[in-house]
Amino acid sequence: MPHRDRYLFVCTNRREDANPKGSCAQKGSEALVKALKEALLARGLLKSVRACGSACLDLCESGISIVQEPDHVAYGGVTPADVPEIVDAVARGDVVERLVIHDGRRRP
Numbered sequence: 001m002p003h004r005d006r007y008l009f010v011c012t013n014r015r016e017d018a019n020p021k022g023s024c025a026q027k028g029s030e031a032l033v034k035a036l037k038e039a040l041l042a043r044g045l046l047k048s049v050r051a052c053g054s055a056c057l058d059l060c061e062s063g064i065s066i067v068q069e070p071d072h073v074a075y076g077g078v079t080p081a082d083v084p085e086i087v088d089a090v091a092r093g094d095v096v097e098r099l100v101i102h103d104g105r106r107r108p
């Protein structure tokens, strides 16, 4: 499979339930990866966009976190309701501005 144009790295780190820091998996990120993959498949985007689980992105306080590369943006507080908007944006080579919590994009 060729290198994709874009990647959605979804934190699927899971900590013990008693850990006060919590984790994205406890908040439902594993189902979110599945929903993203299904949405990308339905849109015929699997050859250009890859959604995959990742280890902790060190954004734990922000809810379910996703890093979109090569755009260098991080989304926080992502829910399943955001999946269509994320897939629409990534299909255009864009980002969902309202979800951005860290913006590493270089602007002229």
Ligand code: FES
Pocket: 011, 012, 013, 014, 022, 023, 024, 025, 055, 056, 057, 058, 059, 060, 061, 065
């Ligand atoms: S547990 Fe998901 S960012 Fe740390």
